[in-house]
Amino acid sequence: MPDAELTEHDPDWSATRRGVIRDAIGVGVATGAYGLSFGAISTASGLSVLQTCVLSLVLFSGGSQFALAGVVGAGGAPMTGASTALLLGVRNGFYGVRLSRLLELRGWRRPLAAQLVIDESTAMAVVRTSKPAARLAFWSTGVSVFVLWNLATVIGAFAAQLLRDPRTLGFDAAAPAAFLALMAPRLRSREPRVVAAVAAVVALVSVPFVATGVPVLFAAAVAVIAGCLAKLPLASADDETLAGASEIDEVDA
């Protein structure tokens, strides 16, 4: 990361700032649309409107939230759903490691920033070329997504409550479609495709033998084994940061 620090005195700074904030609002609106479907799927899966809203406010990570609702909706034990949600949330921990150098957080800002560490805010921050721009991108994207995601969740949750049988509208096909849209950008190379195929087979084969929701946890083991067996290309510390950054996709919450 070059330390060409832009400041308020920099002539380019106001243009940079406008661009960053415009992008932040755009990502927030796109994610909000997706929050609508989370609110609807979650209440259709049997969670209450309040539980659905707590997930969006406190958990605040789309993939994990969909996973919990999905497992519960399929008849799995709620705690199995929570385990899947936590495993999916692990990536946010790694985003945090990447972000801490950029954000240089102190005091009360750190616990506040932690809540906003998601795919979108990380993706928008790591592509900036200066630290002030990266910080602005992180905070503005995080706040924009947080506000619109939670608003959309409430609307989606109440809208779905109006339906008597969500299946007649095909709502049980919504969660797999949502997962597919989330995952598609991660399938650009051969290794994740092989992992995806093996994970699907392992999950389906184990379905008749273990409790609902547990096959998904077996699939996590596939990722761990594949990751441990993979040959890692040699790279310097800087390459690693850049390579990691490019794998974060904006579609995923």
Added chain:
Amino acid sequence: MWPAVLVASVGCYLIKLVGLSLPKSIIGNRRVMHVAELLPVALLTALIATQTFTSGQRLTLDARAAGLLAAIVAVRLKAPFLVVVAVACAVAALVRVVT
């Protein structure tokens, strides 16, 4: 349901906070990073497979498969997120009406 909602919510928040608080060297291990990148792929595919092709502990093939097929086509055509979801729902609902 509440214990699961709270465990997942607080747990996911703590994961974020720990990530922001640790020095990079501690979990900056490239092997660990690689596993972390593969985890979402495996979990999401398993969720797709089980929620489309199972009912409880039985393997099934019903309208949801048609919905998934439609979603795959929509993703291939680079449709936005909500369109992918809406198309899957519509096709699954339609197949149920027809069959």
